[in-house]
Amino acid sequence: MSIHIINPNSSRTVTDGIDAAIDPMRTASSVPILCSHLHGTPPGIETQAHVDGVVAPLLARAAELEDEASAFVIACFSDPGLAALREQSAKPVLGIAESAVLTAMTLGQRFGILSILPTSVPRHMRFLGAMGVMDRLAGDLPLNLGVADLGDEGRTFARQKEVGARLRDSHGADVLILGCAGMTAYRKRLSEALGLPVVEPCQAAAAMAIGRVALAKTDV
Amino acid sequence: MSIHIINPNSSRTVTDGIDAAIDPMRTASSVPILCSHLHGTPPGIETQAHVDGVVAPLLARAAELEDEASAFVIACFSDPGLAALREQSAKPVLGIAESAVLTAMTLGQRFGILSILPTSVPRHMRFLGAMGVMDRLAGDLPLNLGVADLGDEGRTFARQKEVGARLRDSHGADVLILGCAGMTAYRKRLSEALGLPVVEPCQAAAAMAIGRVALAKTDV
Amino acid sequence: MSIHIINPNSSRTVTDGIDAAIDPMRTASSVPILCSHLHGTPPGIETQAHVDGVVAPLLARAAELEDEASAFVIACFSDPGLAALREQSAKPVLGIAESAVLTAMTLGQRFGILSILPTSVPRHMRFLGAMGVMDRLAGDLPLNLGVADLGDEGRTFARQKEVGARLRDSHGADVLILGCAGMTAYRKRLSEALGLPVVEPCQAAAAMAIGRVALAKTDV
Amino acid sequence: MSIHIINPNSSRTVTDGIDAAIDPMRTASSVPILCSHLHGTPPGIETQAHVDGVVAPLLARAAELEDEASAFVIACFSDPGLAALREQSAKPVLGIAESAVLTAMTLGQRFGILSILPTSVPRHMRFLGAMGVMDRLAGDLPLNLGVADLGDEGRTFARQKEVGARLRDSHGADVLILGCAGMTAYRKRLSEALGLPVVEPCQAAAAMAIGRVALAKTDV
Amino acid sequence: MSIHIINPNSSRTVTDGIDAAIDPMRTASSVPILCSHLHGTPPGIETQAHVDGVVAPLLARAAELEDEASAFVIACFSDPGLAALREQSAKPVLGIAESAVLTAMTLGQRFGILSILPTSVPRHMRFLGAMGVMDRLAGDLPLNLGVADLGDEGRTFARQKEVGARLRDSHGADVLILGCAGMTAYRKRLSEALGLPVVEPCQAAAAMAIGRVALAKTDV
Amino acid sequence: MSIHIINPNSSRTVTDGIDAAIDPMRTASSVPILCSHLHGTPPGIETQAHVDGVVAPLLARAAELEDEASAFVIACFSDPGLAALREQSAKPVLGIAESAVLTAMTLGQRFGILSILPTSVPRHMRFLGAMGVMDRLAGDLPLNLGVADLGDEGRTFARQKEVGARLRDSHGADVLILGCAGMTAYRKRLSEALGLPVVEPCQAAAAMAIGRVALAKTDV
Incomplete structure (x- = not known):
């Protein structure tokens, strides 16, 4: 088993x-x-x-x-x-999305999501609405990177830091969620860079x- | 076209x-x-x-x-x-579900949904949550009839009247929605029987x- | 008829x-x-x-x-x-406001409203609250133009582009609503300028x- | 002054x-x-x-x-x-409605409203939605009495007790609001009869x- | 450790x-x-x-x-x-309350809570509101039993079945939560009796x- | 008394x-x-x-x-x-927090809160959620000043003006709340400086x- x-x-x-x-x-x-x-x-x-x-x-x-x-x-x-x-x-x-959200709800009061593409965001809004947790959402911002782009570590991490900082400073996020299964490599360093808990959904x-x-x- | x-x-x-x-x-x-x-x-x-x-x-x-x-x-x-x-x-x-809900929002303040099966209800809750309109929902109650059962007019209409009256009287619905494309035949008579606007989603x-x-x- | x-x-x-x-x-x-x-x-x-x-x-x-x-x-x-x-x-x-909102709910996940005056905004918040759709609102920003000013096309359209871009980029709107019956002339060109669907409420x-x-x- | x-x-x-x-x-x-x-x-x-x-x-x-x-x-x-x-x-x-609601929010967690007519209820839902306090509403039920009927004390009080008990027992209200300026005479006795705080809006x-x-x- | x-x-x-x-x-x-x-x-x-x-x-x-x-x-x-x-x-x-709610959110769409006392309910409403999950709540009903009473198995289980059935049938709960750490002994049998998943919070x-x-x- | x-x-x-x-x-x-x-x-x-x-x-x-x-x-x-x-x-x-919020709800449609520290904000989110009034919140931003720092009038007032203006202009607040009992001295002058009603919670x-x-x- x-x-x-x-x-x-x-x-x-x-x-x-x-x-x-x-x-x-x-x-x-x-x-x-x-x-x-x-x-x-x-x-x-x-x-x-x-x-x-x-x-x-x-x-x-x-x-x-x-x-x-x-x-x-x-x-x-x-x-x-x-x-x-x-x-x-x-x-x-x-x-993994539901689990990431439920986990983030125990690590902060308002979570921010780093999405890959702008088109991901309305899809996330629908499932967050279906989950009934919109009041816990600080914001959901796209990196403007496709799944294939996520392998470019320098570019991806730079964008994550920029978007994560914006979620923290302008949207009030006190916990972040990596909004794609393809960003596993970045959790720990992003958390250290931004001083916030970061949830890797897998x-x-x-x-x-x-x-x-x-x-x-x-x-x- | x-x-x-x-x-x-x-x-x-x-x-x-x-x-x-x-x-x-x-x-x-x-x-x-x-x-x-x-x-x-x-x-x-x-x-x-x-x-x-x-x-x-x-x-x-x-x-x-x-x-x-x-x-x-x-x-x-x-x-x-x-x-x-x-x-x-x-x-x-x-x-048809989204359209029925949006239409009902112009015909009453709280809509009730007549679903076919109990398992339909959580599915509806998810899309109503995704639509962001849960505050307009009075209730969603199952008829306990499958799609194939809806052809039995006597039984179906009797259940609709019973469930619709409960949505109106116990849940405060002032407009009803038929929660399946297979109930087209019943809209007008149900509206007349219950004294409420009834929305047929198609x-x-x-x-x-x-x-x-x-x-x-x-x-x- | x-x-x-x-x-x-x-x-x-x-x-x-x-x-x-x-x-x-x-x-x-x-x-x-x-x-x-x-x-x-x-x-x-x-x-x-x-x-x-x-x-x-x-x-x-x-x-x-x-x-x-x-x-x-x-x-x-x-x-x-x-x-x-x-x-x-x-x-x-x-x-027209209710219809614009219901229509926008089928064209995007979060709508932004371009209002004429700052005093329009709380009034809109009240009806959006009454409609129960606050979770779908991205933002409502004033153009700071009265009804009479809307005839000044250059100034009006410039402000619409600026405010609309802010709703799209900072507030996450994926559909826009023109928040006054006096902006009928601008829908199509604003949509083209911003790359988003724009709803003219009339x-x-x-x-x-x-x-x-x-x-x-x-x-x- | x-x-x-x-x-x-x-x-x-x-x-x-x-x-x-x-x-x-x-x-x-x-x-x-x-x-x-x-x-x-x-x-x-x-x-x-x-x-x-x-x-x-x-x-x-x-x-x-x-x-x-x-x-x-x-x-x-x-x-x-x-x-x-x-x-x-x-x-x-x-x-008086807004004040009653704000006062009730300090006396209990979920308020019930005793309305006069069924047609009052959707109107109340609209202002409660505009106030953004729907999550605090236990229920809003009509007495089925017009303003002119409220002078009939026996009938009015009997209906208030019945409807108030239903708000308390079936809807979970822990504070009640009299939903009309014409019910001033009943606050104290209704509170005593039901064992709940009752807010008279005036x-x-x-x-x-x-x-x-x-x-x-x-x-x- | x-x-x-x-x-x-x-x-x-x-x-x-x-x-x-x-x-x-x-x-x-x-x-x-x-x-x-x-x-x-x-x-x-x-x-x-x-x-x-x-x-x-x-x-x-x-x-x-x-x-x-x-x-x-x-x-x-x-x-x-x-x-x-x-x-x-x-x-x-x-x-345990937060964990029970988050767990229930993965087992059903609307959870019901079996509380011990009526005074427990507004306290729960406050933390559910603070959690931002009120849209997932089907209802919260008291057993009218204090912590000390929970040892009386016959009486407690009878009340749980009655209240749980009411949450399921009148309030639309498709998952139940035992709202006290003192009800650990009842989870499995209550789940079997009611045909719903039951979450024991510990x-x-x-x-x-x-x-x-x-x-x-x-x-x- | x-x-x-x-x-x-x-x-x-x-x-x-x-x-x-x-x-x-x-x-x-x-x-x-x-x-x-x-x-x-x-x-x-x-x-x-x-x-x-x-x-x-x-x-x-x-x-x-x-x-x-x-x-x-x-x-x-x-x-x-x-x-x-x-x-x-x-x-x-x-x-004082609850009273400030209820008062602000009669003076504007969306309130902004000036908190002392970033750690205050999630605490406020919890009680605003428990109050069920999140839809009326425009934003809650920290001054980054501890209680002891509030005696430094020049620094405190400068930060209040800056944060208050941001709540008004970027978050849409039309009424402000001083989020600490230690800011009593600043209400009137902040209101005059920003052109918005300001609620001192005490x-x-x-x-x-x-x-x-x-x-x-x-x-x-």
Whole structure:
């Protein structure tokens, strides 16, 4: 039995980043944590059509894994298929966006989100509205970088510092969220640079999944 | 050029009901209104997996119709693919749930929704939250009838009257919304029975589409 | 039978602007659309006393037109008398502010409003609060121009571009609303200049009225 | 200099009730409190047209009293002209509905409103939304009694107990508000009967006005 | 290093109940989980003065444990000292009420709370408002049982079933929260009786703490 | 019988400032207004631990004064012990933060708060959320001055003007609140400098207490 973190896009680079990001957590998990990605899906989830389009293959993959899964984590910041997989599976299902927001709500009073693209923002507004937590949002600002651009560390980190500082100083954020699964490499240094807690959503969801595996013991 | 009302499920009965419901509106439309349904999708959209699963075929069908469409209406009360189709198409795109809610907001101060199944309700809460209109919601109560059951007129109307009266009397609704595209036949009689305006979502969306076709003239 | 757009102020210039703005829509309306204004009311509605003061003459005028009206549009961005006329009339009643907001909610996730004066803003906040849509508001900023100043095209458009860009860039608006019936001339060019959809409220309300005339056919 | 409580309807009975209700407060006011009503307005404010229609005469009357007023109280639970009089007058202006709500917010966590008619409720929802306090509302239920019926003490009090108990037990109200200026006679006994604090809005507004007169001393 | 669950009241019975409730989770925790209670505090936290009064001894106790704590859990459903301990401690700090709510937000769309006393409810409303999650609340209803009464299993469980069914059927809750640390014994059977997920707040917080201990590994 | 304004910190300077600020109001109060402070508490309430820690001595002091108090005012902008003292006392209890907010809600549509320290802001967000008035908040910005720094008039006033102007111009505030009991000396001049109403919270609470003393006469 394992925690299955499924990256709905088809990018090995992103999946490897997630795997590295959660690797230190493995010693504190009672079950293995396995990271994988889908095949045939886009290399980055950047449009609403991408979000909706990966649900069916995600559900299919999760169905195959159902028996061996302690918990599922959907590793895309648009949480594609979150509600659908919860209906399908008997196991705990966490989305990285939802988990990041819930975690941020315990680390600060108003969270800021660093999105990749301007078009990501209205999508986030919809799920934050659906979550009913708009009053906790300080702001959501785009880096203007696509998923593929996130590998350019110098440019990405410079933009993160600039946008993060604006969220802190002009929007009143006291905790930040990295709004894409492809920014795992930047959490710690951004937190140090800005003096604020920064939530990396895959780590946040893995943490919640580890807890949920423990919680499931009370159901036996 | 036509308004295309696309029923994402594969039920001809539902599509025929929509067609009949909007038929009186055709004389007031400057363009034809065509109703169709998808093929290979479920006969009723009853789960979140259904909702997510019809998006891809819906987008494909809409892409084929793009050049001949004055406007699109997505005729399922979960508004599957609404955001995605808006990203894809250059034409006005209306969802029947969103249109019903916006219309109800002009007819009363707090709307009640008659859903088909208990599992529909949390799905509606998510889109109402995403729409940011939870303060206008009086309540959302299930009829406990599936899409296929809605053809049983006696049973359906009896439940509608009972649930609608509860929304009016216990929840303070002053306008009601039929929460499924399969209840077109009941709007007028339910309104008369309960003394409240009742919004049939396909009609509401068709009305908004007719208006939007007129509005588009100002862009030329 | 006609759609009656009533401008509650007494400015022929404003009324003529509305008439020109909705003129392209007439070919897509099943009924004539007539624009008129009240007499003896202020030339611009700029204070709350103006708003409240025009309700009685508006109701009187609408009562005279009741039999020949397919629908009413109240063409002032404070929607004076909207609730009262809905109580008085059996016909569809639309307000341009409410219609602009509902329309903007289908074109973007967060709307920005370009108001004429700083004193307009709290009035708008009250009706947006009453509408229950504050979570969809990006911001509402004044142009610092009175109704009479809006005829100065160079100055008005320059301010609109400046304020609109600020709503887009600092407040996160992805759709804009012109917050006065006297800015009809600027919609299209402002949209092109800023790369965002811009809602002109009289056009939005006319579109909804055209749709509502069609919808009323289902009541016969 | 006096606090002027202006009843916008033309009912001497209602005005006398207000006068009696605030009479015990006079010994704790540093200025006289004078109650009056308008002439030529309806005997009860029961529709939105009534609300809007009394604004002009109210503003005119207040303008006459401006020099001799320490503060104004608008004594109708729809707060007609509240924003307009605040724009017109340099003196503190309180509305009884707003004052009742603000007072209730210090006496309990969720307030219930006893309205006179079903048609009052959406009007209240609009001003509570405009006030931004919907999260503090437990419920708003009609007594189904018009202003003229409120003189029938047995029937009125019986309905108040029934509706108040429902607000407390089914809606979770821990403080109640009498939703009309014509229910002054019932506050104390209703509070005793239900074991909850009950706010009479004219008294609440008079209390706030007395405080505001004191506060104005800091401006000299 | 251990997770320290501190019950701020002085009841060994409550602490033992917590210890038993989280015991099955220990095998899935990478660190020991220790449950303790304060001394000299009330046997049950039933008033706001109790809540505020236990903060100082709680902070003192946590300061003593700071070096040996992997994480802290404050085990009282009013989350006394949650913000204060977060300011004081460098370790993860979880409150059981906040954790229960965040957990419930992943298990259903609208949560219902079973409180012990009517006076608990406004206190909960304040923290739910402070959390910004009122739109996710279905209802909060009292059992009318004090902390000491919760040991009477027959009576307590009967009331829980009755109140839980009312939250489900009249208020639309699709997930329930036990609103006191003294109801640990009832979670599983209540969930089975009502057919809804039920969150026991100490378990929910322990799960989050286990996850947070894992998350802290990424900070090293 | 007197109105007791209790400053929960131990600073005579702050208490003297409060006393001077409300002094002009005494001629308009039917009872004396006495200002005092606690002993053994911090000289300024700057952390959540301070807030929670002063509740017990505040409740003890209020209990001693219960018989001679017409009303209590808690004079710290975090309103420590507000809910607890309301449970304990039979007299009206006002907090200066709550009173300032309620007063500001009658003077403008969106209030801005000038806080002393960045750490004050999340604390304010929590109580504004608990009050359910987040939609009325324009912004809350820190002066970056501790309680002890507020005596430096030049520096304090310069910062107030700068921060107040930013709340007005960038955040849309049309009324300002001084977010600490230690800024009593600046209200009038800040209001004149910025052209907006400015609420000093101790004065606002004293005003409400004076009104509440009058209101209590209706209970006899």
